[in-house]
Amino acid sequence: MAAMQVLGIYGGQDANGLTATVVRTILGAVQAPATSTFIDLNDYDLHPETPNRPNPDLDKLAAQLQAADIWVFGAPTYYTTIPGQLKQFFDVMRHRWTRMTKAGDSLPNGVFADKHYVSVTSCFAPTWDNIFTGQTDLTLRAIDGAMTLAGVHKITELVCPNTWRQRTPTERKLARARQIGAELSHYQRKDDETLKRYVLLFFMIAVMALATMGIQQLFSALTATFWLRYASFVVIFFVLLAIILHVMTFMRHKRA
Incomplete structure (x- = not known):
């Protein structure tokens, strides 16, 4: 079995900032024989390619994505x-990892079907503010x-709130980053x-039915x-479903 390859992809303004530092910490905790590589999207020309205007940088990025087993995205939160x-990267790479149907739907083209990813972001908002908003x-x-x-x-995500005037990530976040990196070294792929x-x-x-x-x-x-029992069951079941979906949506992303 080939050694795991982890690719860090930073898309933000400061490749030495907090978010990038967390990504590099994850990569630095990757254990041999697994390997890791960090790339800064600012170093690439991310213009769209056309038949008359090819883009060698996109070929290079696509090759790096294909070679890696796990992608670690680092993206500070700007204007929420x-x-x-990173948005430009997603836009110009879209046709390389999706296909369009006659109905106009975008579907995976299967080229990267065996890949996994981790998301890392940060924001100025205090922890409790980010939790509730x-x-x-x-x-x-x-x-x-x-x-x-x-x-x-998706494997997991790491959020660093309350970064206003921070010079380095907190030790707790760095410890979590190191833990993620160590886990990625031996991650078992989940393809389906x-x-x-x-x-x-x-x-x-x-x-829900029991409740x-x-x-x-x-x-x-x-x-x-019978009809009152049926109607009350539908209404109660619907209310419980709405509550569960709301809670699941609220808890979907890590905010602290």
């Missing part, structure tokens, strides 16, 4: 979303959206999580007739 460097969410969603289109699997999703969906529905029936038992009037 990803920096222009989710200022880093759009950054993480932008990365997730691009990687979903590419068919790439469809079964896992169906299992989780089954248990979620089972628990709904329990609530109905507390109020005997809700089960007086």
Whole structure:
């Protein structure tokens, strides 16, 4: 089995800043025989390519992406979303990892189907502010959206809030970065999580149905007739589903 290769991809204004430092810390914790490489997107010409205007830098980036098993994206949160460097990278690389259908849908083209990724971001917002307002969410969603289109699997994410006037990341974040790097060294690829999703969906529905029936038992009037029992079950089940989906959306990204 070939040694794991980890590629750090930094898309921001300062390749020596906090976010880049965290990415480099992750890469530095990668253990042999696994290897790691850091690239700064500012060093590449990210203009779109056309038949009359090829872009050798995109060929170079595509080759680096293909050679690596895991990509670690570093993107500071600017104006609540990803920096222009990373957005441009996603835009100009889109046709290399997606295909278009006649209906206009973008689907993975399969070239990077066996790849995995980690997201790293930072923001000035204090920890509790970011927890409740989710200022880093759009950054993480932008990365997730691009990687979903590419068919790439997510491993984890690392968020560094409260970076106003920080010169270096906190020791707690650096320790977490080192832990991630060590784990990536021996990461077991997960190429298909469809079964896992169906299992989780089954248990979620089972628990919700049980909770709904329990609530109905507390109020005997809700089960007086068949149609009343049916209607109350649908309403209660829907309310529980809405609450669970809201909680899952809120907790989807790490903010602290």
